[in-house]
Amino acid sequence: LDDFINFNDFKYQGDAFANLTIKNIFGKAPVELDITIDSFHINGDDFGQFSSSVNLPDLESYGDFDLSIRNKKQAILANGPFFIPIAKSQKGKPFDFRFKVDLQDLPLKISEYFIGDAISNTKGTLQGDLVLFNQDGKVSISGKTMLNGFTTIDYLGTTYFMVNQEADMSSTIFDLTGAIFLDEIGNRAIATGGIVHNHFKKFGLDVELQSDRFLFLNTNKIDNNLYYGKGIGSGTVDFTGNFKQTNIRANL
Helix, strand or coil: CCCCCCCCCEEEEECEEEEEEEEECCCCCCEEEEEECCEEEEECCCCCCEEEEEEEEHHHEEEEEEEEECCCCCCEEEEEEEECCCCCCCEEEEEEEEEEEEEEEECCCHHHHHHHEEEEEEEEEEEEEEEEEEEECEEEEEEEEEEEEEEEEEECEEEEEEEEEEEEEEECCCEEECCCCCCCCCCCEEEEEEEEECCCCCCCEEEEEEEEEEEEEEECCCCCCCCCEEEEEEEEEEEEECCCEEEEEECC
């Protein structure tokens, strides 16, 4: 999977129990694989019970995949067809899949897994109806999510809040256009653009915030010796580049 998504910062923990059934190893026959993990952890966070099943009519055909990860109200549910070129007769054919994904009260902190240490103190939940699919050998995504919570952008020293804000998901941008952000003082700003990426790699910012009054910067010299201070103003501010060295252009 590292060929599709950079999972280097993902650490998994849990005792797995697997049951593999192949009814005829010498010819075409159904293949069934069930995996359960009673307590599944990612980066030390408990995601609850993990269960998945894979069913193949034979090793040359598309199969069905089902996944459930539940912890009380929190859940990740996924299902759909997939193809893995295991058999010699399928050699050279691409790996393929199309999974419907239902996110229920998922911790907003998972954004830190992808973005890294550029954000912190992320709390809240997200809901989502998504589709993950293969496109030219890359993991691609489409769908919508609903965000409730807050996060701190460490480079800017600012904490922003979101209440029932929608994001459109694609393989190049988590589009927050039209979303309303609140700063630590309660000021509001409207976003255009969002978090850009290339199929879950090279995350960055390309977003404009427009407000009559908003906290755009809250750092000191120790935080960032390139530019620092407390920046409150009205107008528009563009944030571009990566999270660790964000470009800020203000028209205040």
